[in-house]
Amino acid sequence: MRSPLIPEMATQEVQLNETLVHLKTESETLKSKLEEERAKLHDVELHQVAEKVEGLGQFVMKTRRTLKGHGNKVLCMDWCKDKRRIVSSSQDGKVIVWDAFTTNKEHAVTMPCTWVMACAYAPSGCAVACGGLDNKCSVYPLSLDKNENLAAKKKSVAMHTNYLSACSFTNSDMQILTSSGDGTCALWDVESGQLLQSFHGHAADVLCLDLAPSETGNTFVSGGCDKKANVWDMRSGQCIQSFETHESDINSVRYYPSGDAFASGSDDATCRLYDLRADREVAIYSKESIIFGVSSVDFSLSGRLLFAGYNDYTINVWDVLKGTRVSILFGHENRVSTLRVSPDGTAFCTGSWDHTLRIWA
Amino acid sequence: MTIRNTLRDHGQRYRPRMACLKKTEKVLLEMQDPKTGVRSQPQRLVITTIPHAITGEDIIAWLADRFQVDTQEARTFGSMLVALGYIYPLQDHKRLVIKPDVSLYRFQTPYFWPTQQWPVEDTDYAIYLAKRNIRKKGILELHEQEHYNRLHKWMNHKWDFIVMQAKEQYRAAKERKKPDRVVFDCQERAYWVVHRPPPGTVSAMDYGLDRLTDPNSDEAKTPDFYERIMIFTQQSIMRPRVKSSVSIGALVKYCGTYNNHDPFLFKCLPSNPWLTDDVTYWNLNMPCVEIPTKMRVERWTFSFAELLSDPRGRDDFRLFLKKEFSGENLAFWEGCEDLKWGEAATIKEKAEHIYKTFLARGAPRWINIDGKTMEVTVKGLKHPHRYVLDPAQTHIYMLMKKDSYGRYQKSPVFKDTVKKAICPEEHNFSVAQLEQNAKKRRPSLSPIILRQMEKEQRAKMAANVDITQVMSKLSKQGKEAPPPPKK
Numbered sequence: 001m002r003s004p005l006i007p008e009m010a011t012q013e014v015q016l017n018e019t020l021v022h023l024k025t026e027s028e029t030l031k032s033k034l035e036e037e038r039a040k041l042h043d044v045e046l047h048q049v050a051e052k053v054e055g056l057g058q059f060v061m062k063t064r065r066t067l068k069g070h071g072n073k074v075l076c077m078d079w080c081k082d083k084r085r086i087v088s089s090s091q092d093g094k095v096i097v098w099d100a101f102t103t104n105k106e107h108a109v110t111m112p113c114t115w116v117m118a119c120a121y122a123p124s125g126c127a128v129a130c131g132g133l134d135n136k137c138s139v140y141p142l143s144l145d146k147n148e149n150l151a152a153k154k155k156s157v158a159m160h161t162n163y164l165s166a167c168s169f170t171n172s173d174m175q176i177l178t179s180s181g182d183g184t185c186a187l188w189d190v191e192s193g194q195l196l197q198s199f200h201g202h203a204a205d206v207l208c209l210d211l212a213p214s215e216t217g218n219t220f221v222s223g224g225c226d227k228k229a230n231v232w233d234m235r236s237g238q239c240i241q242s243f244e245t246h247e248s249d250i251n252s253v254r255y256y257p258s259g260d261a262f263a264s265g266s267d268d269a270t271c272r273l274y275d276l277r278a279d280r281e282v283a284i285y286s287k288e289s290i291i292f293g294v295s296s297v298d299f300s301l302s303g304r305l306l307f308a309g310y311n312d313y314t315i316n317v318w319d320v321l322k323g324t325r326v327s328i329l330f331g332h333e334n335r336v337s338t339l340r341v342s343p344d345g346t347a348f349c350t351g352s353w354d355h356t357l358r359i360w361a
Numbered sequence: 362m363t364i365r366n367t368l369r370d371h372g373q374r375y376r377p378r379m380a381c382l383k384k385t386e387k388v389l390l391e392m393q394d395p396k397t398g399v400r401s402q403p404q405r406l407v408i409t410t411i412p413h414a415i416t417g418e419d420i421i422a423w424l425a426d427r428f429q430v431d432t433q434e435a436r437t438f439g440s441m442l443v444a445l446g447y448i449y450p451l452q453d454h455k456r457l458v459i460k461p462d463v464s465l466y467r468f469q470t471p472y473f474w475p476t477q478q479w480p481v482e483d484t485d486y487a488i489y490l491a492k493r494n495i496r497k498k499g500i501l502e503l504h505e506q507e508h509y510n511r512l513h514k515w516m517n518h519k520w521d522f523i524v525m526q527a528k529e530q531y532r533a534a535k536e537r538k539k540p541d542r543v544v545f546d547c548q549e550r551a552y553w554v555v556h557r558p559p560p561g562t563v564s565a566m567d568y569g570l571d572r573l574t575d576p577n578s579d580e581a582k583t584p585d586f587y588e589r590i591m592i593f594t595q596q597s598i599m600r601p602r603v604k605s606s607v608s609i610g611a612l613v614k615y616c617g618t619y620n621n622h623d624p625f626l627f628k629c630l631p632s633n634p635w636l637t638d639d640v641t642y643w644n645l646n647m648p649c650v651e652i653p654t655k656m657r658v659e660r661w662t663f664s665f666a667e668l669l670s671d672p673r674g675r676d677d678f679r680l681f682l683k684k685e686f687s688g689e690n691l692a693f694w695e696g697c698e699d700l701k702w703g704e705a706a707t708i709k710e711k712a713e714h715i716y717k718t719f720l721a722r723g724a725p726r727w728i729n730i731d732g733k734t735m736e737v738t739v740k741g742l743k744h745p746h747r748y749v750l751d752p753a754q755t756h757i758y759m760l761m762k763k764d765s766y767g768r769y770q771k772s773p774v775f776k777d778t779v780k781k782a783i784c785p786e787e788h789n790f791s792v793a794q795l796e797q798n799a800k801k802r803r804p805s806l807s808p809i810i811l812r813q814m815e816k817e818q819r820a821k822m823a824a825n826v827d828i829t830q831v832m833s834k835l836s837k838q839g840k841e842a843p844p845p846p847k848k
Contacts, residue, residue, distance in 0.1 A: 019584055020582055020583075020584065020587070023584055023587035023588070023591075024582070024587060026587070026591060027587045027590045027591045027594065030590075030591050030594040030595065030598070031590075031594055033594075033598060034594050034597050034598050037598050037602075038602065041602055041603065041604045041605060042605045043604055043605050043606050044605050044606045044609060045605075045609075046609050046612075046613075049606070049609050049610060049613050050613060053613060053616070053617070056626070059625070061625075064635045064636065065635075080808060081808075082805065082808055083643060084634075084643070084805065085808070099804055099805070101634065101635075101640070101802060101804075101805070102802045102803070102804050104804060106807070115570060117570075124808065124812055125807075125808025125809070125811070125812070126808055126809050126812055133371055133570075142809060143809070144807060144809055144810070162371070162372060162373070162573045163371060163373070163570065163573075170702055171698070171701075171702040172702035172703060174702060174703050174704045174705075175702060181373065181572065181573045182573060183573070183574065189704065189705040189706075190704075191704045191705065191706060192704075192705055192706060194705055196705065196747070203574070204572070204573075204574035204576060205572050205573050205574055213666075225377070225378075225572055225574060225576050226574075235748050235751075239593070240600075241597070241600070242593070242597070247380065248378050248380040249377060249378055249576065256612065256615075257615070257619070258611070258612070258615045260608065260611060260612065260615075261608075261612055267377070267378055267379075267380045267381075268380045269380065269381065269384070275605070275608050275609060275612065276608075277602065277603040277607070277608035277611075278602055278603055278604070278605045278607075278608040278609065279597075279600060279602040280605070282605070282609060282612075287428075288428055289424075289428035289429075289430050289434065289438060291381050291384040291385060291388075291438075292381050292441060293380065293381060300623050300625045300626070301619060301622060301623040301624065301625070302615070302616050302618075302619035302620050302622065302623035302626060303612070303615055303616050303619065304616045304620065304623060304626060305623075305625055305626070311381075311565070312437055312438070312441045313437065314434075314437055320616070321612075321613055321616060328433075328434055330433060330437065333563065334563050344624070344643075344646070345622075345623055345624050345625065346624045346629065346633050346634065346635055346642070347624075347633075347635045353563075353567075354563075359635060361624075361625075361633060361635035361636055
């Protein structure tokens with residue numbers, strides 16, 4: 001193959017290489033042009049504007065509840081809209097619904113697969129969705145009858161060709177958005193299991209997604225192993241914006257509460273803030289002493305604080321505007337795998353590979 | 362060939378990128394600098410002298426100084442170095458943590474450093490276990506014994522090779538000087554504790570699942586690949602964008618607006634339930650509470666979206682619109698939301714209902730949208746899909762936002778709500794009271810029950826409407842006795 005004996009093939013190969021080189025140069029030129037256009041409107045840095053903002057005081061954040069009950073690594077969790085219930089999923093296939101306030105377990109489901117990497121609470125509070133190595137996302141309606149086997153009424157909704165990495169209900173119990181190791185995201189109708197829209201564009205496993213807050217329209221952001229964070233139009237399936245400034249896999253993406261920006265956490269040990277209207281990265285949250293990957297990020301209610309869970313078992317709290325770290329929290333004995341702020345912002349919950357979940361406030 | 366203990370092949374083959382390894386290696390080199398690195402000296406351990414041993418407290422002190430962090434953070438960092446296998450403990454070798462005392466550690470030899478490129482092979486582990494077995498039978502621990510048995514079963518076809526390698530390594534080791542042998546054995550044992558952790562050991566090389574796509578390879582460079590990039594880049598260039606000062610300014614402003622509503626930045630009244638174990642805050646802020654709190658009402662003034670997304674706010678707004686006789690706008694918007702986010706099977710039915718109620722000529726709740734939008738919508742409704750009402754919905758939303766919303770905030774309905782809104786006193790619990798609160802934690806009504814209750818409530822209201830409509834119709838006709846209500 002490398003040294004073809006047939007002269008025609010040799011010339012063809014040379015021609016192909018020339019075309020590729022030519023195309024590569026062209027695309028690089030275009031990319032520079034894009035950066036130029038972006039730079040034209042870049043008249044101020046975030047930390048400059050933030051100089052006028054009052055500094056934050058000292059924080060006293062402690063573990064207020066520890067939820068024990070999973071027999072293996074906790075991989076994912078989500079809050080119920082009632083601000084106190086949560087659902088969590090684990091490597092051993094168990095999905096548990098807790099009243100985090102009393103620490104009581106209310107429901108439990110055993111999935112037919114291990115590594116349940118995604119779980120979500122339905123907006124109504126009456127169902128949960130979960131999936132993982134089974135390549136599917138299933139919805140389980142919850143029941144008050146303790147003896148009922150929840151698996152009996154389960155609905156198989158999403159079907160991917162590789163593991164399910166994340167899932168989220170949209171504004172109702174009737175639709176689910178999923179992301180998968182197969183490199184795609186998809187929107188599904190829960191009742192029929194019909195695929196409503198699929199989203200192609202990532203060049204590798206997609207690890208996370210987040211839906212935009214309602215008023216800002218029908219968009220969502222996804223992050224993947226190709227180091228890209230893509231913003232998608234749910235209606236058309238098109239990728240409308242793409243950001244590639246991270247140096248490694250993006251493990252978590254989360255919208256700023258106004259919907260005009262989003263934060264990402266990556267294996268390169270940094271969290272970054274991207275402004276959607278200015279179409280650029282506007283902040284990097286990093287420190288020389290932090291070298292282990294970020295697994296999960298979320299904003300506090302006002303967007304001033306960014307909570308990030310790391311693979312070195314800690315949680316770092318960042319001042320979003322000034323870019324400084326305001327606090328570091330210890331407690332977990334293994335990787336922090338998931339982190340979500342409660343719907344009314346009164347606390348945040350972390351799940352860890354040490355089998356526990358903690359509520360912090 | 363690597364044998365994985367997989368019951369099902371999930372098709373994943375590639376290890377995730379471990380970006381931290383390169384950074385860790387840089388730190389390790391600094392730590393081993395003879396002048397500026399961690400203080401090391403030979404230490405006596407029982408009979409042998411261990412060269413270049415370092416204490417836990419020295420490691421922590423060095424890290425704290427190097428990164429300008431406090432001891433707890435330095436300790437976490439140090440423990441990660443041990444958990445990755447760059448430093449190993451001489452005592453208590455199964456716990457991969459740094460102890461802040463005179464416990465001894467050594468730097469792992471680069472030969473045994475964790476690497477991104479290739480996974481640690483089961484074959485090598487089998488050879489290691491076999492070698493130890495040769496040296497002294499019965500020396501394997503329980504978990505190692507289990508691994509050994511499993512590997513013996515799965516690798517039976519090459520067991521001769523494994524035993525041969527084990528014997529060869531054992532023989533080579535015997536030729537080393539005793540101190541070197543002891544050190545090497547220590548290093549090798551530490552390596553396997555990291556890569557095949559005993560039960561209860563937390564190892565940082567336990568990275569979770571493999572990936573489907575190779576993160577270390579690049580996508581195939583075809584002309585198509587570049588063309589796709591160029592099309593996308595062109596589109597991105599043409600996207601409208603906003604000056605940084607404007608958009609960043611908006612982000613900063615948002616923080617400022619919501620600062621006092623953020624429980625992490627400002628006291629929530631009467632108290633944060635997670636801090637005091639008192640749920641008054643949640644009770645006062647239930648979705649459809651009759652009298653809202655002042656803070657909640659204030660949020661409705663921040664944006665129209667805030668008002669609509671809060672059920673209590675939306676109810677208030679609905680009341681205002683009813684008085685203005687423009688309730689159909691909100692009802693239409695709600696119908697559109699229901700269509701957009703609802704079950705696929707119900708789209709056609711819902712679209713028809715909305716058309717008959719809001720859009721058709723002479724409809725009972727006709728909404729006022731411009732001619733063009735109406736034309737587009739009616740045309741689209743011939744083949745209804747999820748987003749068919751988007752243009753009309755946006756039009757009505759903007760109408761409410763730019764017109765009704767402003768008037769609502771100046772209206773007697775809103776002013777009345779503001780006046781009645783409560784501002785609870787801050788709780789001031791004593792330590793004893795807090796303990797009591799913690800004991801009195803009670804579960805709350807399950808969302809399942811709440812949903813049932815809501816359904817019953819709505820059914821009742823629908824039935825009431827039926828009766829009153831019928832009654833008023835009859836009284837107009839001069840009849841009094843109502844027929845039995847339809848339901």
